[in-house]
Amino acid sequence: MSEKPLVYIVFGIPGSERRAVIFDLIDGGLEKDSQVLYFRPEGEVASAFDEQIEAKDNVNTVRWKLAKTKISHGPMTATPEKIIFLAPGGSDPSDIAEAVRGWSRHNACQIGRLITVVNCFFLKANEQALSWFDACIHFSDTVLLARREGVDNKWIKSFEKRYTKHRFPCHFSLVKKGRVNNPPEILYPEARRVSLYFDAFIPIEEDEFEDDLPEDQKPDKYIERLQSGQRACPIPDIRKFL
Numbered sequence: 001m002s003e004k005p006l007v008y009i010v011f012g013i014p015g016s017e018r019r020a021v022i023f024d025l026i027d028g029g030l031e032k033d034s035q036v037l038y039f040r041p042e043g044e045v046a047s048a049f050d051e052q053i054e055a056k057d058n059v060n061t062v063r064w065k066l067a068k069t070k071i072s073h074g075p076m077t078a079t080p081e082k083i084i085f086l087a088p089g090g091s092d093p094s095d096i097a098e099a100v101r102g103w104s105r106h107n108a109c110q111i112g113r114l115i116t117v118v119n120c121f122f123l124k125a126n127e128q129a130l131s132w133f134d135a136c137i138h139f140s141d142t143v144l145l146a147r148r149e150g151v152d153n154k155w156i157k158s159f160e161k162r163y164t165k166h167r168f169p170c171h172f173s174l175v176k177k178g179r180v181n182n183p184p185e186i187l188y189p190e191a192r193r194v195s196l197y198f199d200a201f202i203p204i205e206e207d208e209f210e211d212d213l214p215e216d217q218k219p220d221k222y223i224e225r226l227q228s229g230q231r232a233c234p235i236p237d238i239r240k241f242l
Contacts, residue, residue, distance in 0.1 A: 006112030011136040014089035016119040019049035020178030027182030037080035141192040146175035
């Protein structure tokens with residue numbers, strides 16, 4: 001196990017039980033004296049679970065915001081073992097991924113896991129938003145299915161099958177009343193994501209490959225930029241559907 005602080009990212013739209021999940025992961029997945037730095041995004045509507053998270057003795061909260069692909073935040077006064085970034089609910093997951101990777105490397109941290117919390121009720125009613133969730137899940141090791149009120153099991157199974165048939169290695173699990181099954185397993189820092197963007201590889205000489213680079217040398221499809229500076233694979237603005 002790495003001695004570097006482990007960084008976690010939680011994706012999802014507002015109203016998806018993200019903070020309930022974060023509270024449950026801290027409360028049920030970590031030792032009581034395991035120090036946690038919780039990065040709470042500025043500008044989001046407060047949740048009842050904000051107070052519960054911040055009231056825990058082992059949690060220190062830092063307010064943060066995304067400036068393009070850079071992270072701006074307040075002072076850090078703790079030496080954490082775990083760092084949890086709650087991604088702003090209306091943000092572009094590629095910008096979050098790029099910003100947190102850069103921040104983690106600058107601060108000598110290691111990526112633990114990326115987690116997407118899916119508001120199933122919202123997504124069933126707004127299928128146009130699916131490509132935004134596709135991008136989140138592309139980066140994620142774990143997908144937590146929340147807000148399933150009024151969503152039948154057929155839809156849930158069809159949603160999971162969309163990814164498993166394309167051999168997505170991420171793990172799917174249900175959220176029940178804000179709680180997850182087996183929090184320590186969800187936090188365990190084993191990569192189960194499609195994206196290789198956060199992984200470290202042994203450098204190789206590119207001229208060893210005449211035509212196609214191996215997968216670990218190719219730019220991530222959501223991170224890659226064109227000469228214009230625009231993303232090669234742009235992600236829809238989720239705020240249009242909220």
